[in-house]
Amino acid sequence: MSTTNTVITEDIRAKAKELLSSGEVKAFLGFTDGTLPMTTRPFVARRPEDAERLVWNSFCVMNLANYLPELLKGVEPPRGPKDPPPEGPLPKVGVLATGCWSRNIVVQIQENQVQRDRLVILGIGSRGMVDRKKVMAQVGGKEILAVEEGEDSLVVEGRGFKKEIVRGDVLRDNCQVCVHPNPVIYDYQIGQPVPAREIEGRFRQVDEIEAMSSEERWSWFQNEISSCIRCYACRNACPLCYCPTCFVDDSRPQWVGKSVDPVDTSIFHILRAYHCAGRCTDCGSCESACPMGIHMRLFTKKLEKDVLELYGTEAGMDPDVPLPLTTYKSDDPQDFLVTEAGGQASEQGRK
Amino acid sequence: MDKTSVHNKEWEPKIIAFLCNWCSYAGADLAGVSRFQYPPNIRIIRVPCSGRVSPNILLDALKSGADGVLVSGCHPGDCHYISGNLFARRRFALFKRFIEFLGIEPGRLNFSWISAAEGEQFAKVVTEVTERVRALGPARRLVKEI
Amino acid sequence: MKALRLDQADLERWFANWAKTREVYAPLEQSSTSQSISATRSYVDWAILRDGRFPVLDRGLPKSPIKKFFLPQPEVLFRSSTKKDDPDAFVLKEPEEQKDRRVLVGVRPCDARSVELNNLPFEKDPYFQSNRARTAIVGFTCRDRCQTCFCEAVGGSPVGTEGMDIAVTQLDDLYIAEVITDRGEELVQEGGGAPEASEEEISRLKESKEQVKSLFSSMSDLDHSLEAMKAKDLFALYNAPFWSQLADSCINCGTCTFLCPTCYCFDIQDEVVKGTIRRIRYYDSCMFPLFTLQASGNNPRGQKVQRVRNRFMHKFKYFPDRFGPFSCVGCGRCIRECPVNIDIREVLRDLLAVE
Numbered sequence: 001m002s003t004t005n006t007v008i009t010e011d012i013r014a015k016a017k018e019l020l021s022s023g024e025v026k027a028f029l030g031f032t033d034g035t036l037p038m039t040t041r042p043f044v045a046r047r048p049e050d051a052e053r054l055v056w057n058s059f060c061v062m063n064l065a066n067y068l069p070e071l072l073k074g075v076e077p078p079r080g081p082k083d084p085p086p087e088g089p090l091p092k093v094g095v096l097a098t099g100c101w102s103r104n105i106v107v108q109i110q111e112n113q114v115q116r117d118r119l120v121i122l123g124i125g126s127r128g129m130v131d132r133k134k135v136m137a138q139v140g141g142k143e144i145l146a147v148e149e150g151e152d153s154l155v156v157e158g159r160g161f162k163k164e165i166v167r168g169d170v171l172r173d174n175c176q177v178c179v180h181p182n183p184v185i186y187d188y189q190i191g192q193p194v195p196a197r198e199i200e201g202r203f204r205q206v207d208e209i210e211a212m213s214s215e216e217r218w219s220w221f222q223n224e225i226s227s228c229i230r231c232y233a234c235r236n237a238c239p240l241c242y243c244p245t246c247f248v249d250d251s252r253p254q255w256v257g258k259s260v261d262p263v264d265t266s267i268f269h270i271l272r273a274y275h276c277a278g279r280c281t282d283c284g285s286c287e288s289a290c291p292m293g294i295h296m297r298l299f300t301k302k303l304e305k306d307v308l309e310l311y312g313t314e315a316g317m318d319p320d321v322p323l324p325l326t327t328y329k330s331d332d333p334q335d336f337l338v339t340e341a342g343g344q345a346s347e348q349g350r351k
Numbered sequence: 352m353d354k355t356s357v358h359n360k361e362w363e364p365k366i367i368a369f370l371c372n373w374c375s376y377a378g379a380d381l382a383g384v385s386r387f388q389y390p391p392n393i394r395i396i397r398v399p400c401s402g403r404v405s406p407n408i409l410l411d412a413l414k415s416g417a418d419g420v421l422v423s424g425c426h427p428g429d430c431h432y433i434s435g436n437l438f439a440r441r442r443f444a445l446f447k448r449f450i451e452f453l454g455i456e457p458g459r460l461n462f463s464w465i466s467a468a469e470g471e472q473f474a475k476v477v478t479e480v481t482e483r484v485r486a487l488g489p490a491r492r493l494v495k496e497i
Numbered sequence: 498m499k500a501l502r503l504d505q506a507d508l509e510r511w512f513a514n515w516a517k518t519r520e521v522y523a524p525l526e527q528s529s530t531s532q533s534i535s536a537t538r539s540y541v542d543w544a545i546l547r548d549g550r551f552p553v554l555d556r557g558l559p560k561s562p563i564k565k566f567f568l569p570q571p572e573v574l575f576r577s578s579t580k581k582d583d584p585d586a587f588v589l590k591e592p593e594e595q596k597d598r599r600v601l602v603g604v605r606p607c608d609a610r611s612v613e614l615n616n617l618p619f620e621k622d623p624y625f626q627s628n629r630a631r632t633a634i635v636g637f638t639c640r641d642r643c644q645t646c647f648c649e650a651v652g653g654s655p656v657g658t659e660g661m662d663i664a665v666t667q668l669d670d671l672y673i674a675e676v677i678t679d680r681g682e683e684l685v686q687e688g689g690g691a692p693e694a695s696e697e698e699i700s701r702l703k704e705s706k707e708q709v710k711s712l713f714s715s716m717s718d719l720d721h722s723l724e725a726m727k728a729k730d731l732f733a734l735y736n737a738p739f740w741s742q743l744a745d746s747c748i749n750c751g752t753c754t755f756l757c758p759t760c761y762c763f764d765i766q767d768e769v770v771k772g773t774i775r776r777i778r779y780y781d782s783c784m785f786p787l788f789t790l791q792a793s794g795n796n797p798r799g800q801k802v803q804r805v806r807n808r809f810m811h812k813f814k815y816f817p818d819r820f821g822p823f824s825c826v827g828c829g830r831c832i833r834e835c836p837v838n839i840d841i842r843e844v845l846r847d848l849l850a851v852e
Contacts, residue, residue: 034838036644041838044745062837066748070801137539141556143643159641210452218454218492227527227542229561229570231782233750233836247407249787255407257768259571259779263495267410270450274406277445289836291752292560293538302452306445325445328437330427336447338421338463338476338483416771497770 026091065104065239098126100283102183103316123186125194128175174284237289273299278324374425381470402435419484511688523552552603562758571777609660611758636661645829744802751782753831
């Protein structure tokens with residue numbers, strides 16, 4: 001049966017094969033099938049025949065931009081730390097990009113982590129990806145042995161059950177409120193652009209939390225991170241986290257204790273999220289990677305909302321618009337300041 | 352800080368104040384030499400610029416048991432480094448909203464601009480911040496205990 | 498070996514009686530209680546068994562392994578203080594040994610076996626041994642096989658009793674409890690005993706175990722010749738070309754190692770908070786660059802491929818070379834939870850194919 005995703009898969013394979021055969025790219029970054037139902041594995045095709053292993057389906061949840069800085073370094077000819085860079089242009093890498101991933105690539109370009117002229121971007125309009133945890137919840141946590149994807153539904157099968165699930169019901173939270181499904185930069189368009197969406201209540205989850213009292217929010221936050229095992233999958237799945245030494249690993253001074261302590265875990269999540277302020281595109285990679293099902297994208301979503309409200313920008317929409325925390329305006333809002341007259345009594349978090 | 356001490360009269364808030372070298376620290380100095388009274392609850396840490404103060408530092412203060420934090424720098428336009436406080440302004444605006452969103456009480460983190468000439472202002476801000484923190488009681492939420 | 502016959506009510510009575518003097522932990526449903534937020538989650542993990550709940554045994558393995566009961570995150574090794582009025586300031590003292598006894602109920606054979614495997618490197622570790630001495634394991638043998646199970650390929654068995662004090666097997670309408678250790682016997686007494694199983698029930702038990710075993714081997718997609726790995730040349734495995742492809746996908750997070758029952762690597766750090774010092778031991782992961790970073794700044798495993806390789810080489814080559822068995826119980830947690838679906842069984846196949 002031919003669906004949007006199978007057509008896209010064919011197009012990706014053909015284009016990747018062409019790029020690899022012609023030598024235009026040295027490596028092509030995409031996805032291949034995982035070994036379990038509803039999983040995919042980010043995969044680097046280096047030979048034209050590898051292109052046949054590329055796939056596109058509703059479970060491509062890892063943000064490929066995450067791999068780019070390292071992959072670009074990896075395809076450069078080997079050289080010593082003091083050797084000059086080689087003459088002529090460096091090899092290119094091909095990559096798939098949906099709306100959010102392409103915006104992450106823009107951020108990486110702005111932050112000098114990747115070079116636009118070394119990328120060949122295959123843009124894909126995203127119909128939203130499926131959250132496998134939601135699918136599991138739909139069948140009561142029973143083991144799913146096979147999933148067949150149709151155009152707008154999933155047929156899941158396990159021991160003693162077979163169920164058809166509407167795709168729209170199990171989309172990831174971030175995909176449900178996505179307003180930029182189409183890539184902002186690309187070299188080739190794969191498939192058709194997705195019609196622009198108007199989302200009612202784009203920040204509704206954040207609004208729900210803001211409506212709570214300070215105590216309720218604190219207990220929500222503590223409850224949310226209580227199961228954190230500090231594996232740092234959220235950090236490592238994030239295309240914004242490329243620091244050679246993470247603040248978590250700093251020891252002089254040490255910002256965050258390293259064991260599972262509620263305060264240390266809180267500080268880790270606060271700082272991790274805050275480092276993404278104005279840069280996060282809500283790709284949902286962190287949440288998809290979390291083995292414990294922590295909804296940490298709600299933290300970054302709040303920052304996204306505030307950045308939009310205070311500074312009117314969204315990350316990665318335009319390479320020429322500087323990132324909000326790397327710039328300023330003389331009339332930026334400053335109603336959060338203490339004044340000697342006792343101003344700013346309002347609770348900022350609720351705004 | 353003993354957790355029960357809020358109930359007896361002895362508890363006094365401990366507030367860490369990060370003051371920029373060029374304006375607010377001099378403002379504090381002026382408050383002193385001008386004999387303006389302000390509560391003795393603040394512990395001043397001099398920093399080169401409010402732009403130097405990162406969220407890591409603020410959280411570290413709270414984690415180590417500070418009941419409140421005050422960051423103060425030069426007024427916009429007066430920064431010794433031209434724009435340090437303007438970057439800081441965006442950073443703090445977002446950060447304050449963010450940690451209040453996660454349930455830290457508003458009033459634990461405080462920001463202000465105080466120039467070297469504003470000794471009286473400094474005393475007033477410190478008084479205001481101290482009262483605000485006193486009303487909240489001892490910090491509990493991000494204080495590490497081992 | 499003594500085998501007792503129980504029904505569900507007997508088991509519940511045991512659990513209730515044990516709870517009088519011990520902490521009883523079991524796999525239980527963990528639901529997020531996030532008030533009004535439309536984001537929810539649910540999984541099965543270890544928690545204290547109370548209020549007449551029964552262990553959740555039909556939803557596969559609990560999310561986390563039982564290593565946290567033996568290698569807690571963190572383990573406090575020493576305490577001291579920096580206070581001026583403390584005559585023993587800066588003198589490190591071991592914390593008082595914890596004596597609270599615990600029972601883990603509903604432990605699967607793979608998880609139970611992991612304690613025995615971890616015991617090999619931690620044989621002389623007083624902290625591990627003290628935790629082991631106070632933690633009894635009441636195992637439940639497996640009846641179903643998850644698609645990620647491969648215990649039989651790494652030397653375990655779905656009906657194995659290694660590491661357990663009592664092994665419970667569910668037959669259709671009843672449970673048979675085999676009492677394996679003296680501590681198990683003690684638990685039976687504390688629980689209030691149960692009648693011995695009849696000859697017929699014991700033969701049913703054996704039959705059921707054989708059935709499960711053959712079910713597992715019929716479904717196994719891993720070659721049983723994994724033992725061949727032990728004879729393979731270390732450097733041939735080390736230099737195999739497939740590692741770099743594996744590293745292409747890996748994001749170097751610690752999910753696999755933190756959720757692995759037999760990953761036991763740790764780091765030690767001193768924490769000083771408000772006049773109190775504690776020296777803690779906490780999980781570390783060979784996936785992190787900091788794991789091998791030396792004080793000089795040199796990092797012998799500075800590249801991702803080196804770190805990815807280490808986890809598998811340690812489990813299937815270095816550890817068996819030193820201790821005998823593989824450092825893997827085949828629980829499949831790393832396969833299920835890996836964000837990028839790195840499948841340890843594929844790695845094993847690749848390793849076996851190395852000449």
